[in-house]
Amino acid sequence: MTKTSSISHKxxxxxxxxxRVKYLxxxxxxxxxxxxxxxxxxxxxxxxxxTDNTASYIKFISDKNEKIxxxxxxxxxxxxxxxxxxxxxxxxxxxxxDDDALVADDWLIQLNRIASSYPFDAFGGLYTPWYAEGxxxxxxxxxxxxxxxxxxxxxxxxxxxSYFSGGIAAYKLLPLKSVGGxxxxxxxxxxxxxxxxxxxxxxxxxxxxxKLGFSKLWKMIxxxxxxxxxxxxxxKKQFALGRDFWEIYNKKKDYENLKRYSIQKLHxxxxxxxFKKFRSCNACVYKMASISFVFGLFFGYIRK
Numbered sequence: 294m295t296k297t298s299s300i301s302h303k304x305x306x307x308x309x310x311x312x313r314v315k316y317l318x319x320x321x322x323x324x325x326x327x328x329x330x331x332x333x334x335x336x337x338x339x340x341x342x343x344t345d346n347t348a349s350y351i352k353f354i355s356d357k358n359e360k361i362x363x364x365x366x367x368x369x370x371x372x373x374x375x376x377x378x379x380x381x382x383x384x385x386x387x388x389x390x391d392d393d394a395l396v397a398d399d400w401l402i403q404l405n406r407i408a409s410s411y412p413f414d415a416f417g418g419l420y421t422p423w424y425a426e427g428x429x430x431x432x433x434x435x436x437x438x439x440x441x442x443x444x445x446x447x448x449x450x451x452x453x454x455s456y457f458s459g460g461i462a463a464y465k466l467l468p469l470k471s472v473g474g475x476x477x478x479x480x481x482x483x484x485x486x487x488x489x490x491x492x493x494x495x496x497x498x499x500x501x502x503x504k505l506g507f508s509k510l511w512k513m514i515x516x517x518x519x520x521x522x523x524x525x526x527x528x529k530k531q532f533a534l535g536r537d538f539w540e541i542y543n544k545k546k547d548y549e550n551l552k553r554y555s556i557q558k559l560h561x562x563x564x565x566x567x568f569k570k571f572r573s574c575n576a577c578v579y580k581m582a583s584i585s586f587v588f589g590l591f592f593g594y595i596r597k
Contacts, residue, residue, distance in 0.1 A: 313343075
């Protein structure tokens with residue numbers, strides 16, 4: 294459902310979702326307490342062709358609030374949903390938030406401060422785990438946070454050698470449009486584990502001369518369900534990252550690159566140090582998923 298408003302907003306907060314109504318409702322209800330106090334933000338929900346009761350929930354919540362707009366994207370895939378939001382957006386900034394996250398109380402204040410204070414064309418925030426279903430004894434918080442992607446001694450600034458998470462990300466609309474938005478052949482799609490559509494878009498922005506930034510002060514907690522607190526999940530995730538590496542980073546598929554990136558990944562393995570740190574075999578094997586990345590890298594290499 295598309296709404297029109299005479300109010301001029303600066304930020305469109307986008308939540309793309311598919312069959313996640315249980316946590317989507319928690320995310321939206323918490324976010325609305327902030328949006329309803331802001332004159333600069335509105336919410337756009339993109340239903341990626343859900344088959345549960347997501348559509349009825351979205352209609353129910355949007356009928357009650359003029360600041361909520363919604364569209365249905367019938368082409369399944371996170372890249373498709375993100376691009377549908379771009380086509381619908383009419384504000385200076387488009388801001389993506391995962392459908393299973395809870396934001397900090399000052400989330401919109403920090404968003405506006407960063408966007409107004411820095412020359413960023415896109416920037417990302419910090420996520421830490423949310424154990425809504427419980428936490429396994431051997432699982433460590435550092436396994437599900439992106440703090441390691443940012444410089445250690447800075448709270449915010451320019452990103453030079455890494456990229457930010459797509460689940461808490463702000464982009465100026467026009468630059469994002471100018472690089473073609475997000476690819477649709479990688480990234481989560483229905484039950485397929487795939488990643489990297491946000492990194493691909495950020496690389497395109499950086500190569501076009503746009504400035505990427507980060508802030509550890511712009512924060513959310515992100516659902517870490519019990520199924521993701523497992524060795525199997527960690528190895529599946531790393532395999533998918535390796536498989537899609539070639540497309541994410543637009544690398545030439547040749548033997549030299551295969552060897553180079555395999556060695557780089559394996560050199561980061563430190564099972565002895567990990568065991569000293571975690572004192573848990575499960576945690577160590579979880580961390581050794583870099584091996585699975587190399588398997589995925591080879592699979593992607595031989596895949597046409």
